[in-house]
Amino acid sequence: MATNSAAQANVIDIKAEKIRKDLLLPVFHTSRRYYVLVFVLGAIGLPGMFVYAYQMYEGMGVAGITRPVFWGFYITNFVFWIGISHAGTLISAILRLCNAGWRRPVTRCAEAITVFALAIGAQYPIIHLGRSWLFFWLIPYPSERGIWPNFRSPLVWDFFAISTYLTGSLTFLLLPIIPDWAMVRDRATGVRKRIYTVLALGWRGTPREWHRLEVAMRIMAVTILPVAVSVHTIVSWDFAMAPVPMWHSTVFGPYFVAGAIFSGIAALIIAMALVRKALHLEEYLKPLHFDNLGKLLLVMSLLWIYFIFAERLTVWYGNQPAEMAAFWSIQRGRFAVLFWTMICCNFLIPFPILAIKKLRTIAGTVIASSTIVVGMWLERFLIVVPPLEHKYLPYDWGSYRPTWVEITITVGTFMGMILLYVLFVKFVPIISIWELKGGQHAKPIAEQANATVNPAAIRLDSTLPSTNS
Amino acid sequence: MAHRWWGMVIDLDRCTGCEACVAACHAENNIVTVGAGQAARGRTMHWIHVERYWEGEFPNIRARFQPVLCQQCDAAPCEPVCPTYASYHNPEGLNAQVYNRCIGTRYCANACPYTARYFNWFNPAWDKPLQLQLNPDVSLREVGVMEKCTFCNQRILAGEIKAKAENRELRDGEVKPACVQSCPTTAMVFGDLNDPNSQVSRMSRSVRATTLLAEVGTLPKVTYLERESSHGDE
Amino acid sequence: MNAIYGLFPDANSARRALTALRAACSRFHLNPKAIVIMSSEPLEEEGFGWEEERTPMPWLAPLGALVGAGVGYALSDFTQRSYPLPTGGMPIVAMWPTGIIMYELMMLGAILTTIVAFVIATGLPNYKKRLYDPEVTNGKILVGVSELDSDCRAELEQLLYQDGAEQVKEFSNG
Numbered sequence: 001m002a003t004n005s006a007a008q009a010n011v012i013d014i015k016a017e018k019i020r021k022d023l024l025l026p027v028f029h030t031s032r033r034y035y036v037l038v039f040v041l042g043a044i045g046l047p048g049m050f051v052y053a054y055q056m057y058e059g060m061g062v063a064g065i066t067r068p069v070f071w072g073f074y075i076t077n078f079v080f081w082i083g084i085s086h087a088g089t090l091i092s093a094i095l096r097l098c099n100a101g102w103r104r105p106v107t108r109c110a111e112a113i114t115v116f117a118l119a120i121g122a123q124y125p126i127i128h129l130g131r132s133w134l135f136f137w138l139i140p141y142p143s144e145r146g147i148w149p150n151f152r153s154p155l156v157w158d159f160f161a162i163s164t165y166l167t168g169s170l171t172f173l174l175l176p177i178i179p180d181w182a183m184v185r186d187r188a189t190g191v192r193k194r195i196y197t198v199l200a201l202g203w204r205g206t207p208r209e210w211h212r213l214e215v216a217m218r219i220m221a222v223t224i225l226p227v228a229v230s231v232h233t234i235v236s237w238d239f240a241m242a243p244v245p246m247w248h249s250t251v252f253g254p255y256f257v258a259g260a261i262f263s264g265i266a267a268l269i270i271a272m273a274l275v276r277k278a279l280h281l282e283e284y285l286k287p288l289h290f291d292n293l294g295k296l297l298l299v300m301s302l303l304w305i306y307f308i309f310a311e312r313l314t315v316w317y318g319n320q321p322a323e324m325a326a327f328w329s330i331q332r333g334r335f336a337v338l339f340w341t342m343i344c345c346n347f348l349i350p351f352p353i354l355a356i357k358k359l360r361t362i363a364g365t366v367i368a369s370s371t372i373v374v375g376m377w378l379e380r381f382l383i384v385v386p387p388l389e390h391k392y393l394p395y396d397w398g399s400y401r402p403t404w405v406e407i408t409i410t411v412g413t414f415m416g417m418i419l420l421y422v423l424f425v426k427f428v429p430i431i432s433i434w435e436l437k438g439g440q441h442a443k444p445i446a447e448q449a450n451a452t453v454n455p456a457a458i459r460l461d462s463t464l465p466s467t468n469s
Numbered sequence: 470m471a472h473r474w475w476g477m478v479i480d481l482d483r484c485t486g487c488e489a490c491v492a493a494c495h496a497e498n499n500i501v502t503v504g505a506g507q508a509a510r511g512r513t514m515h516w517i518h519v520e521r522y523w524e525g526e527f528p529n530i531r532a533r534f535q536p537v538l539c540q541q542c543d544a545a546p547c548e549p550v551c552p553t554y555a556s557y558h559n560p561e562g563l564n565a566q567v568y569n570r571c572i573g574t575r576y577c578a579n580a581c582p583y584t585a586r587y588f589n590w591f592n593p594a595w596d597k598p599l600q601l602q603l604n605p606d607v608s609l610r611e612v613g614v615m616e617k618c619t620f621c622n623q624r625i626l627a628g629e630i631k632a633k634a635e636n637r638e639l640r641d642g643e644v645k646p647a648c649v650q651s652c653p654t655t656a657m658v659f660g661d662l663n664d665p666n667s668q669v670s671r672m673s674r675s676v677r678a679t680t681l682l683a684e685v686g687t688l689p690k691v692t693y694l695e696r697e698s699s700h701g702d703e
Numbered sequence: 704m705n706a707i708y709g710l711f712p713d714a715n716s717a718r719r720a721l722t723a724l725r726a727a728c729s730r731f732h733l734n735p736k737a738i739v740i741m742s743s744e745p746l747e748e749e750g751f752g753w754e755e756e757r758t759p760m761p762w763l764a765p766l767g768a769l770v771g772a773g774v775g776y777a778l779s780d781f782t783q784r785s786y787p788l789p790t791g792g793m794p795i796v797a798m799w800p801t802g803i804i805m806y807e808l809m810m811l812g813a814i815l816t817t818i819v820a821f822v823i824a825t826g827l828p829n830y831k832k833r834l835y836d837p838e839v840t841n842g843k844i845l846v847g848v849s850e851l852d853s854d855c856r857a858e859l860e861q862l863l864y865q866d867g868a869e870q871v872k873e874f875s876n877g
Contacts, residue, residue: 020841161807171817177820197830201828226810310858437842
């Protein structure tokens with residue numbers, strides 16, 4: 001075999017039986033560490049729910065928001081989580097449409113992040129309401145009270161966009177899981193067998209079923225992309241549609257979508273690294289995956305710094321007094337520390353790590369991703385709060401300080417996200433078994449005589465048959 | 470009867486910054502006093518408040534007072550953003566706030582360039598026996614609901630009912646919101662902008678007339694008459 | 704229903720069996736549509752089994768999108784015009800927000816249509832006792848005949864073994 005060792009490292013050359021065994025192990029076997037982890041996550045996260053109930057009971061006044069900063073942590077978190085949810089779409093949909101073989105072990109990790117981040121993010125528009133219990137008035141349903149949503153409001157657009165995206169990404173996640181659930185069903189016993197029999201929907205694996213599944217996935221991939229772009233554009237318009245200095249900017253649509261994909265890929269890399277470590281999937285999630293995602297992350301980091309520069313330069317050149325007050329407060333004033341931390345976290349630290357091939361290892365990309373996740377949260381915060389602190393009339397300028405209520409609820413939702421993901425890993429194989437094995441058969445049989453690489457191995461860098469190696 | 474289009478003129482030359490309008494508004498509209506702690510956090514509920522700006526250097530310092538209230542904008546940015554139509558434009562030109570529809574997204578307050586909107590951070594409460602002085606014509610708001618100046622809509626309605634009962638038109642200056650009524654220097658004038666002869670219409674055509682944040686494009690209906698001395702030295 | 708099937712260890716043998724079965728259709732009076740294949744991964748890339756698969760799904764999705772757009776239009780336009788709320792002279796129905804709502808519901812229409820089409824086209828969920836063997840998810844490919852005359856059983860069994868079946872089993876749910 002003429003492959004060198006570096007290429008060997010990028011080949012998944014594992015017997016099918018071992019693939020099944022490795023990837024189904026977490027579903028069938030629960031370690032004590034797992035129970036401890038779930039308990040800890042629940043214990044830290046659960047107070048968030050009680051604090052939310054407290055906030056509803058006492059009033060929004062227990063949070064730090066005030067006049068004029070009427071939106072704070074909750075909206076920051078909302079935008080942050082919706083942004084993270086763009087991970088799955090990019091990886092799954094675009095790479096699926098581009099026939100990139102290396103996406104196969106990664107798709108389900110990514111799609112799971114999307115669904116759960118959306119579920120968490122969609123809580124925040126409810127949490128931040130002054131009268132949370134009436135959130136359903138945003139749903140257009142006939143009532144005798146004469147309540148009807150105002151379709152002009154970006155918040156109503158949010159409701160439609162996020163509902164559509166959640167439906168789409170749930171479908172995108174659940175459809176390809178069916179064959180894997182059939183696999184679990186066939187191996188399970190007792191109660192588990194009954195549950196997975198129901199979940200597997202009677203899947204047998206006939207060509208008809210596979211064909212329809214593949215067609216459905218292709219349609220979903222094409223459909224989910226415009227939805228994802230529209231979702232974060234509409235979220236950005238929550239800000240851009242209001243005449244607040246430094247919010248009312250036309251760049252917000254593309255800026256937010258780019259930032260979303262950026263933070264999404266970073267979250268995906270972190271999730272993949274954690275899953276790889278915890279479930280011993282070192283043979284499936286190879287350095288190549290992190291390398292490729294790291295390259296994508298580098299591109300998004302450059303795109304992000306471009307947007308930040310373009311936005312800030314135009315504001316500075318415009319020199320409008322109201323905008324400059326917010327501008328200087330971010331760059332030199334109260335928020336300077338956060339601003340420059342954000343620049344470091346989103347660009348100065350990740351750029352060399354991701355640009356230099358030697359540093360773009362698994363550890364390197366994880367470090368870069370961690371700083372990026374922090375930096376992107378800060379970016380959302382700096383978009384929401386400083387412009388509200390400095391609106392047009394200086395007499396009304398104010399300041400925002402979060403209280404323990406907001407911090408507890410924020411921490412609660414972070415823990416909730418991790419908990420959802422941890423539970424997901426238990427009930428579903430985190431790497432799509434059939435897609436992984438399907439990738440092994442990328443070469444037609446006739447070519448096998450010419451190939452010198454083991455035909456049963458998956459070449460991660462290409463799905464096209466290699467005529468030599 | 471021509472449709473009314475309510476507007477207000479505030480003569481900054483006459484405003485002394487006494488804040489009688491603020492007190493009167495509180496009394497008329499059942500606005501709660503939030504206490505020192507909440508006030509320090511910026512959560513006062515003054516539907517009309519007097520902004521004071523200092524001009525000049527010592528010893529030539531002047532204080533400039535500007536009462537700011539909801540400008541009842543004709544192109545109000547708070548209206549399209551409310552998801553439940555709690556903030557809408559009524560046929561008499563007022564920007565109305567429907568407390569029952571408000572679910573407290575606070576988007577309207579962010580969109581308002583004058584931040585003339587106030588949120589009920591807690592359930593308003595009055596220590597006994599102060600609840601006896603509440604105005605029965607104005608509904609109380611609960612926690613989580615936005616509120617703001619309504620140009621004393623209850624007085625407008627009362628005036629219109631009285632005029633109809635007496636089979637006549639409303640006279641100019643008959644309806645006075647609480648702030649207009651209580652101003653000791655009559656710096657504030659209220660009336661129908663659709664009537665070209667009303668005092669408010671005539672004053673809003675004055676050479677000194679400006680609107681606050683005109684460049685934002687909100688088309689506010691409160692006209693401020695600049696101080697004479699703003700045009701030169703005192 | 705009486706069925707006979709063989710479990711094949713890899714795609715090559717399964718393909719041989721399929722070809723042989725198809726060729727033997729006339730000899731054994733088999734209905735070509737009764738030949739079944741089951742596998743734990745899509746065999747499309749192996750180049751067999753999908754020749755006759757057709758589905759209108761790719762056309763149904765745009766149709767569903769159009770329906771969704773129509774629903775979006777109806778939701779924004781008709782409802783707001785039927786119960787107009789005062790807007791102080793501004794239009795009751797605004798064009799661009801209606802467009803955004805139409806767009807979102809259009810995409811939702813496409814998504815829901817795909818889900819429904821998938822459910823109908825695959826026939827899932829189906830929990831009835833049907834021809835299946837758990838060895839399929841162990842990596843074996845199942846090739847067999849689902850409607851069987853008992854006369855040809857022995858010959859079919861031999862044919863399947865000849866083409867490389869590891870096991871030949873029978874299935875009955877009658």
